[in-house]
Amino acid sequence: MSTEIVPANTASPEDIDAIFGTADAGRCRCQRFKVVGWMWRDSTLDERVDRLYEQTACGEPDAPATSGLVAYVDGEPAGWVAVEPRTAYPKLRGLRVPWTGRDEDKDDAGVWVVTCFVVRKGFRGRGLTYPLARAALDHARDSGARAVEAYPMVVPPGKHITWGETHVGVRQVFEDAGFTQVAHPTPRRVVMRVDFA
Structure with missing residues (x-):
C-alpha cells in the first residue's frame, strides 16, 4: 500500500469526516x-466538528499551523494523529498521567504532545499508527518543538484492549518512533518523550 502523511490543513473537511466517521x-x-x-454535557457534536475544522485549518493549505496530520492510503483518507503544543490541551493540566513524579512546567509551549490516533474503518490492523507517530515527531520538530511527549497505553502480552481505549496510542508504537519512557504513573499508562538537541 502507498501511504502519504500530510498536515491536516492540506486535507479537506470531507477527508477529515471520512476518517472520523461515526464511531x-x-x-x-x-x-x-x-x-x-x-465533554458530552458541555459541548455538542456540531460544536466539536466545527472546533476540529478550525483547529486543523482543513482546506487551508497556506494556514500557518494545524493541530494534526492526515494519512492517505492509496489516495484514500485513512488516518489521523493529533500533535501540537501541550498548552493547546487545557484538560491535560488536571490529569495525573502527564505529571506524576515529574517536575514539568505545564505552561511550556516548547513541549508538544501526541494525544490521539484515529484510523478509519477498513484501514485498521495495517499498522498505520506507526508511520503516523513517526510523522508526528518530524512535524513537531520541524514546527519548532523542543520536545514531544505521548501518554500511551501499556498492552500486556495476551491482554485484549479495545481499539477505542488505544486512541492515545500504545507504548510499542512510540518506542518504534524513537520515544523513551520517562514515567509510568499508572499501571496502564506511561509517559514517552523525545527531547530534540
Missing part, C-alpha cells in the same frame, strides 16, 4: 483534552 472517535472529534468540563 466514538467521530463523536469526540479529538476534543477530549480541549473541552473544559465534561
Whole structure:
C-alpha cells in the first residue's frame, strides 16, 4: 500500500469526516483534552466538528499551523494523529498521567504532545499508527518543538484492549518512533518523550 502523511490543513473537511466517521472517535472529534468540563454535557457534536475544522485549518493549505496530520492510503483518507503544543490541551493540566513524579512546567509551549490516533474503518490492523507517530515527531520538530511527549497505553502480552481505549496510542508504537519512557504513573499508562538537541 502507498501511504502519504500530510498536515491536516492540506486535507479537506470531507477527508477529515471520512476518517472520523461515526464511531466514538467521530463523536469526540479529538476534543477530549480541549473541552473544559465534561465533554458530552458541555459541548455538542456540531460544536466539536466545527472546533476540529478550525483547529486543523482543513482546506487551508497556506494556514500557518494545524493541530494534526492526515494519512492517505492509496489516495484514500485513512488516518489521523493529533500533535501540537501541550498548552493547546487545557484538560491535560488536571490529569495525573502527564505529571506524576515529574517536575514539568505545564505552561511550556516548547513541549508538544501526541494525544490521539484515529484510523478509519477498513484501514485498521495495517499498522498505520506507526508511520503516523513517526510523522508526528518530524512535524513537531520541524514546527519548532523542543520536545514531544505521548501518554500511551501499556498492552500486556495476551491482554485484549479495545481499539477505542488505544486512541492515545500504545507504548510499542512510540518506542518504534524513537520515544523513551520517562514515567509510568499508572499501571496502564506511561509517559514517552523525545527531547530534540
